[in-house]
Amino acid sequence: MSELKAHGVSVLIVYTIHGNHQVMQRVVSPPAESHLYAVDLNSIDIITEDLREAIIRISVGKPEIRDVLPGDSSKAKLTNLLPETTYTAFLRPESNHSPLSTLSVTFTTLPDVLGPAEISLSDSGPHQIRVSWGPLQPKWVQRYTVEFGAIPSGEVRTVSLDSQRSSTLLTGLQPGTQYLVTVNSIHVDGTERAMSVRACTQEALPALTDLQLFTMEQWDMEGEDVQAVWQAHEEDLKGFWVSWETLNSQNFLSDVSTLTVSLPPTTRATRLTRLASNSRVCVSPVYSSGRGDGICCTVKTQSSWLG
CATH class of the missing domain: 2.60.40.10 (Immunoglobulins)
Incomplete structure (x- = not known):
């Protein structure tokens, strides 16, 4: 404000009765009597008509993004948001007749990619293979299913796991056999994402004779x-x-x-x-x-x- 006044800009303030009057007096351009107004909601008609529409604010801990919408609007599309970021959106209706409460909603955007984004294999033996996947996203994933069957036409078996799991040991496999393993994530919004890999068990080791x-x-x-x-x-x-x-x-x-x-x-x-x-x-x-x-x-x- 000081820089503005130094460049000859006059500062006019209109604030509600809940504002700090002493602070406002120091900020406005003199004389304060003609540049400082304290109003209640019944006197809000002194504000120009185009500022009495619904105002949406987006708060992300950074400078707020504002959008002014027509009074008959019922929705707004928020764009250019960051992935996996929590936002708070405020809706402040303005009315000439009665006070209206400010409404707010907090939401978190989805990640760029919902898992599984990668699958790895370990602990391979003649009768077992461990399958691991990532990233772990319990906030977005409801559960996982792992399907596996011998290639080309083996019986397909399914294992169901909760959202906290990121690996499982597949047992009862045939030695020296190639398997198709599919990890499917069921997301909280009802969508699904699947990823498949080929896995080979080791040849059977000689048994005790x-x-x-x-x-x-x-x-x-x-x-x-x-x-x-x-x-x-x-x-x-x-x-x-x-x-x-x-x-x-x-x-x-x-x-x-x-x-x-x-x-x-x-x-x-x-x-x-x-x-x-x-x-x-x-x-x-x-x-x-x-x-x-x-x-x-x-x-x-x-x-x-x-x-």
């Missing part, structure tokens, strides 16, 4: 010791996983825990102690690309060969 259990000691309150002996394919072999159930206390036969141990690839037998009655012993071969199918045997008491 043989497993036998031999009793080392007669079963008693302290459990039973057995010798586990197995055979496996040698190529690319990295080791073995062995798991079994053992007794935690000789006084409580129901107190059983499962133990697991990793053994080097040269091992073909190991002694297992304090096994519970009907304990299951499982041995799986481990290769550089994953774990092959193992074999499990149940320990049966009072037998010299168990399998």
Whole structure:
């Protein structure tokens, strides 16, 4: 205002009775008596007719955008808005007869692209593949569906997930098989967006070829010791996983825990102690690309060969 007055511009202010009169006096051009007017809504007719129409303001924390519309307007189109930005729009009706309240509405614009915009694959094995997608948009997405089927004509299966999920592990797949995987997002406004990729499972890894259990000691309150002996394919072999159930206390036969141990690839037998009655012993071969199918045997008491 000071710069305007320095250039010879006269400042006239018309304000409602709720304004700060002292501040207004300092701003207007002298004399204040002819350049400063305090009015109520009943005296608003001193404002020119073209300023009494509906005024829309858009507030985004930046300079406001204003648009003056005819009094009979019932809608306005707001353009050039930023994506994923929250705006507040104000509607201020002006009337010569009675005061009208200012109305407002707050809204957030949609992102430029609703997901899924990208899909990635990981944890691929002979029978599984993990599918991940992004970006995660729980505000805009109601749920996801993941469809997958073997190419070219395999049965299509569907997994439904909530909007907070961005990945899922597809299991029960066939080894060495190509699958078509489609991630579909159902948005809160009812629209949908889908993206598809091709995924390949790994070839099946060699399974354990043989497993036998031999009793080392007669079963008693302290459990039973057995010798586990197995055979496996040698190529690319990295080791073995062995798991079994053992007794935690000789006084409580129901107190059983499962133990697991990793053994080097040269091992073909190991002694297992304090096994519970009907304990299951499982041995799986481990290769550089994953774990092959193992074999499990149940320990049966009072037998010299168990399998």
